[in-house]
Amino acid sequence: MGTLNTEPNLSAPDDFYEELIGAHRGLSDGESALVNAKLVLLLANHIGDREVLAQALAAARGGIGEP
Amino acid sequence: MKTYTNPVYPYRRHADQDGAPARHDVVIVGAGPIGLALAIDLALHGVGCVVLDEDETVSVGSRAICYAKRALEILDRLGVGQRIVDKGVGWNVGRVFLRDALAYRFDLLPETGHRRPAFVNLQQYWLEQFLVERAGELPAIDLRWRNKVTGVVPHADGATVTVDTPDGPYTMQAGWLIACDGARSPVRHLLGLESEGQVFRDRFLIADIHMQSDFPTERWFWFDPPFHPDQSVLLHRQADDVWRIDFQLGWDADPEDEKRPERILPRLRAMLGPDAKFEIEWASVYTFQCRRMKSFRHGRVVFAGDSAHLVSPFGARGANSGFQDTDNLAWKLALVLAGRAPERLIDSYDAERTFAADENIRNSTRATDFITPKSAASRTFRNAVLELAKEHPFARRLVNSGRLSVPAVLADSALNTPDTDADFARTPGAMIPGAPAADAPVAGPLGDWLLGHVGNDFTLLAFGNAVGGADVAALAHAPIPCRVVQVGGGATAGATVIEDREGLVARRYDGRFGTIVLLRPDQHVAARWRAFDAARVRAAMARATCND
Known part of the structure; x- marks a missing residue:
């Protein structure tokens, strides 16, 4: 079982960020939400490791709403 | 009706x-x-x-x-x-549709060598x-x-x-x-x-209709179909040309009103087309818990x-x-x-x-959460899964229109005798202690299927001449009797001999010469060994009956 890597791992992070925002260009909030959900599912399957995914879910949720 | x-x-x-x-x-x-x-x-x-x-x-x-x-x-x-x-009406195959397109097809019994289909x-x-x-x-x-x-x-x-x-x-x-x-x-x-538990805030209409139709004998499930937008629909075939259609209605639907034919007929017409000939047999509106x-x-x-x-x-x-x-x-x-x-x-x-x-x-709660999402985020993920499932095999595993009934493996039951012989298969579907016995084609005095030969009493499944006649007799005359069913090998006095027609008994039970599987009267594995030992069988039966 792995550990979630939160150290810099992206090559050309600014390019990636631009692509990410670009993927939502011209979409309604609902369409954007659907794109994001598909992206999460695709990446989750690629990662596969449930331990890593659990750590990512906890890190994403941290500080938002009731714990 | x-x-x-x-x-x-x-x-x-x-x-x-x-x-x-x-x-x-x-x-x-x-x-x-x-x-x-x-x-x-x-x-x-x-x-x-x-x-x-x-x-x-x-x-x-x-x-x-x-x-x-x-x-x-x-x-x-x-x-x-x-x-x-x-x-x-027997069936094995299910199809899941998103709107008007097939998202996913599954076969609940992809292997042969079972007497019964996945469902009737x-x-x-x-x-x-x-x-x-x-x-x-x-x-x-x-x-x-x-x-x-x-x-x-x-x-x-x-x-x-x-x-x-x-x-x-x-x-x-x-x-x-x-x-x-x-x-x-x-x-x-x-x-x-x-x-104690959870009540789901949703209502469903069941309509049984009598109809001649060329729909295949499969379970068809639609998410958001054009004929019933934003809700789900389930179609099943029953005996005598009766078809079950299950319409999700939402929590705000009036259960008494929805049972009236004037309300049901337009829903059926929208689904089956204006020319379909059918009669309503029975209808009901339900919620569930x-x-x-x-x-x-x-x-x-x-x-x-x-x-x-x-x-x-x-x-x-x-x-x-x-x-x-x-x-x-x-x-x-x-x-x-x-x-x-x-x-x-x-x-x-x-x-x-x-x-x-x-x-x-x-399993049932998870399916319900998928079919009737409780929040906007849950609905978005549900729809994302269904969209992805059209193209990507991984997403099909996430589509949940109901995880259909399979028996529990009672792996942690105190009645089981844990494996001591370490080389037994423990992969999913293996006949570990607590597993319901798998069927397989055989030839024997009680017919062509393994499950017809085991159960009601304790049964010892023995691969080959692993149990001698004296031990067979001792098991049969114990206070709690145990029958011996021998897979292959020459006749043993008192034992029922069956032939492993396709080698599937050996494969499904990880059996080889000498292997012994003790089955409970309800056809669940209680214990298994690589060699017969009368004392170990007695101990396992005592354990399986709380006599230990």
């Missing part, structure tokens, strides 16, 4: 209604599928019982229609499986009628119609039961009272026992089926798990009543079947 007329089973006055209260070892409340299955199973174990039912007929309406492979195997053991299979669909009234007729063949079953239980007073060695009849009330003493009286269980209410009692045993009162646990219909885990309850309970009750096992064996029924109920509730 056009295709079925409910039989009327007449009330008959019984001698118990005159004089002092009679005592019966077992009284079963409810002559539905679960109560009848239990009565038949007990009779096959030589235990008599009284079955009380407040009504005088079988199910009104088709209700539970999908009978899973394991339930069919249990019904085979009870001697009624073939009638159900002959009358019903049959209206509940037919199933109940066959069970009533089977019960009628067994003199040990005393089935009393229009006998309504109105009072239960539990005590240390049983319960006093008050029963109302057209001739007025009478009382009886029950050594064991088994409540198979359904979701609203009057017995549970009379005892003030609660059932996922909940169970904390314990299924309360002294000498035991709960089985819907009285003990409830699930949503997605997954067909209601009636199917009820049959597994009675499969688990009957042999234990028979041993306790015969004085061959202590009463705490019935606690193992509670432990094993609450474990199974939790698995069913978990």
